[in-house]
Each structure stands twice: as C-alpha cells, then as structure tokens.
Amino acid sequence: MLSPRLGELASEFSMVERALGDPAVLADAQEYTRLTRRHRELEPLITLYREHERLSAEQEDTQELLADPDFREMAQADLSRIQSRLAELEADLEVMLLPTDPFESHDVLLEIRAGAGGAEAALFAADLLRMYTRYAEASGLRLSVLDASESDIGGLSKVVAEVTGDFAYRAFKWESGVHRVQRVPATESQGRIHTSTVTVAVLPQVEQAEVALDLSEVRIDVFRSQGAGGQSVNTTDSAVRATYRAGTPDEIMVVCQDGRSQIKNREKALMILASRLAEREREKQQASERAARSSQIGTGDRSEKVRTYNYPQNRVTDHRLEGDAKNSALEGVLDGDLQDIVGGLARAQREKQLLDMADADAERVDTRASA
Structure with a gap:
C-alpha cells in the first residue's frame, strides 16, 4: 500500500508546474529558482508515482478479462507482468520517500586543501582536482576553479571550485572528509612509500x-x-577578497578571481561566504545533536579518514563501505569513475534509513501493545 504522502507530493508537483507558468513567478528570479529546484527534486518520484497509478488502473481492467475464457491466458500473462512492475515501483517509491538532504539539488562549493605531507600532499590535491573534474564531466556537471594556490613543484596547496548542474550536491556530498594517499613521491630517492x-x-x-x-x-x-584560476585576468583589478568579521574568532576570508568582472567576482565571493556561514551553522547544530545523543555522525565529520588511495597496491579503499564494495581499481577512480563508490554509499545510507524506520515502527507497536 502506497503512502498517502505520495498523493500530497503529487498535488504539490502540479502546483509547482502551474506556478512555473505564472508571469509573476517568471519575473521573480529568486522564487523561480526555488520552484525550479523543487520541480527537479519531485519529478523523478512523481514520474514513478504516475506510472504506478496507470498500472494500477490497467491491473483492474486486466483482472476483469480473467472472467472471459477467450482472453484468460493473455490476461493472466499481462497481470503477472503488471504485478511484478507494481512491486518494483512500490519498493522504489518507498526508498524515494525516505528523508533526503534538503540541499541535494543545490550546486556545490568544493574546497581541496593539502594536509600532512607537504609538497607530496599538494601534488595529490592536484590529482584530486583532476579526478573531480572528470567525475563532474561524466555526471553531466560543470566544475569551475574559483581560486587556487599553486605549490613550487606544480601541486595545489588549496583549491576552491564550483560545481554546477542538476543535483550537484547529491553527486559530491560523499567526498567530504580526509583523503589519504600512499605512494612513492617523485622526490624520494630511496623508493620509500610516504x-x-x-x-x-x-x-x-x-x-x-x-x-x-x-x-x-x-x-x-x-x-x-x-x-x-586567474592567469587570463591579470590585466585588471578584478579579483575580490571578502572578509567576514575581520580580526575576530569568527573571521572567514573568501577570494574569488574566476573572471574578468569585478562585480561578478564580488557576487561570487559573497555567495561563497554565505555558503560557509550556512555550513558553520549546520556544523554547530550537528555538534549539538551529537552531544545530545552521544554518538558520531560518521559521514558528516570532516576529520574522519574517508578514503585511502594506495598506489603500490593499485587500490582505492573507501572506509565507509564494507566487504568487496569498499575496494576499487585506482586508475579508474583517478580517472573520475566514482559512480560505484557513490552508489554504494547511497545504498548503505538508504538501508540504514529503512532499518531505522522498521525499528521505529516496531517500537510504536510495542508501545501501543503495552498501553
């Protein structure tokens, strides 16, 4: 049995579609962006829901044909096909109704910073930037470098990039964390792994x-x-540095030198600043929630090691996955093939959500039984 929530979401989707045709909405850029984003979020779910409605009606018509000897065999075959597809749709819809991150359809700010390892860490940061650029292209997204600090030997000590396109955050959200590389640096004369x-x-x-x-x-x-990120725009004072609460513990500094236009760089810098402030507030809220329930939110903690890139063994290990799923071929991953890893992490999250829902339902049943 389908959740009544689906009917509510179908009504909301219809309202959004009507609103997007309203001239007043078209004239309001912020409202139009909000509704367009909501339309993208709901469309995959509503497409399946409408298919379920169509097949349910078809199932009723087919069941009536079972009473006719001339059509019984054909109707039975059709009914089996319809029921099988309905079961698949119901399972898919159940998963799609699970709570999702409210920012999944948003564009992304990607920050890559070299950590322990000095020059070698900076070289690996450049490798990750290439990996994410290829991953974005393979996902139908666009990655643009907004600011970067190069090291002396061609690495990158820091990169700030923007990833735009449908559901960019959904594609990249699993990358947050510490990425560890094990390999022999080019400058290592003894062949030791660092x-x-x-x-x-x-x-x-x-x-x-x-x-x-x-x-x-x-x-x-x-x-x-x-x-x-700024080689071609060094003829004018176009780069912008935005500093929030300079000189205080709350200071946040943003640099944007992506384009020739100072105005556009200023707008972009303020957008990045707003995103970092929003992230700071989310981190405070998560810290409060963790303290309240005395547990850690593993995939949301940036200090946690999420992945190891082992060059001697030609293997990438994602430490959030289990079994064979946690290991992937190094070459493919560095070439931007992250779909299997991202898919595995998404499935693991959905399975945990389903188990949590089942536990919550069982707890409610026990509570009613003992009342």
Whole structure:
C-alpha cells in the first residue's frame, strides 16, 4: 500500500508546474529558482508515482478479462507482468520517500586543501582536482576553479571550485572528509612509500538572501588576479577578497578571481561566504545533536579518514563501505569513475534509513501493545 504522502507530493508537483507558468513567478528570479529546484527534486518520484497509478488502473481492467475464457491466458500473462512492475515501483517509491538532504539539488562549493605531507600532499590535491573534474564531466556537471594556490613543484596547496548542474550536491556530498594517499613521491630517492593527506570539504551552495549575512560586517578588497584560476585576468583589478568579521574568532576570508568582472567576482565571493556561514551553522547544530545523543555522525565529520588511495597496491579503499564494495581499481577512480563508490554509499545510507524506520515502527507497536 502506497503512502498517502505520495498523493500530497503529487498535488504539490502540479502546483509547482502551474506556478512555473505564472508571469509573476517568471519575473521573480529568486522564487523561480526555488520552484525550479523543487520541480527537479519531485519529478523523478512523481514520474514513478504516475506510472504506478496507470498500472494500477490497467491491473483492474486486466483482472476483469480473467472472467472471459477467450482472453484468460493473455490476461493472466499481462497481470503477472503488471504485478511484478507494481512491486518494483512500490519498493522504489518507498526508498524515494525516505528523508533526503534538503540541499541535494543545490550546486556545490568544493574546497581541496593539502594536509600532512607537504609538497607530496599538494601534488595529490592536484590529482584530486583532476579526478573531480572528470567525475563532474561524466555526471553531466560543470566544475569551475574559483581560486587556487599553486605549490613550487606544480601541486595545489588549496583549491576552491564550483560545481554546477542538476543535483550537484547529491553527486559530491560523499567526498567530504580526509583523503589519504600512499605512494612513492617523485622526490624520494630511496623508493620509500610516504603517506600524505588532503582534506576535501563539500558545501551546498546557498544564495546570500538565504543567510543572515550583514554586509556591514564584510570587508571587500580588490586586487589583481594571478595564479591558477586567474592567469587570463591579470590585466585588471578584478579579483575580490571578502572578509567576514575581520580580526575576530569568527573571521572567514573568501577570494574569488574566476573572471574578468569585478562585480561578478564580488557576487561570487559573497555567495561563497554565505555558503560557509550556512555550513558553520549546520556544523554547530550537528555538534549539538551529537552531544545530545552521544554518538558520531560518521559521514558528516570532516576529520574522519574517508578514503585511502594506495598506489603500490593499485587500490582505492573507501572506509565507509564494507566487504568487496569498499575496494576499487585506482586508475579508474583517478580517472573520475566514482559512480560505484557513490552508489554504494547511497545504498548503505538508504538501508540504514529503512532499518531505522522498521525499528521505529516496531517500537510504536510495542508501545501501543503495552498501553
């Protein structure tokens, strides 16, 4: 039996579709963006729900044909096919109704920072940037570098990039955490394996209007773009540095030198600043929730080692997965083939949610029985 929630969501989807045709909505960029995002979120679920409704009606018509000897055999075959597909749809819809991250359809701010390992960590940060660029392309997304700091030997000590496209955050959210590499550095004369780390942060992009950002607390500086991400724009003072609450413990500094336009770089810097403030608030809330229930949210903790890239063994191990699923071929992953890892992590999350729901339902039954 389908959840009544599906009917409510179908009604909401119809309302969103009508609203998107309203000239007043088309004239309001912020409302149009919000409704378009909601339409993208609901469309896959509503497509399956409508197929379920169509097949349910077809099932009733086919059952009536069973009474006719001339059509009974054909109707029985059709009924078997319909019932099998309905069962698949119901299972898929049950999963799609599970709670999802409210930012799944948002664009992404991707921050890559070299950690332990010095120059080798910076080289691996550059490798990860190439990997994510290829992964974005394979996923129908676009990755653009907004700011980067190059190391002396061609690595990257820090990168800030933007990933845009449908459900960019859903595709990248699992990458947040510490990525460890084990390999022989090019500068190692003794052939010893070194271990280095790179930290990756994935922030859902939010608009300035979505965050209580007081512009009186933001200092804007302009300067000449240079280095990675800004090589072609160093003829004008187009780069922008936005500093929130400069000189205080709350200070956040953002640099954007992606384009020639100072105005566009200023808008982008403020957007990144708003996204970081929103992420800071989410981290505070998560910390409070963890303290309250005395447990850790593993996949959301950036200090946790999420993946190891072992070059001598040509293997990538994702430490959040189990069994054979946790290991992948190194070459494929570095070439941007992350779909199996991301799919495994998503399935593991859904399975846990289903188990949690089953436990909660059983607890409610026990409570009613003992009342």
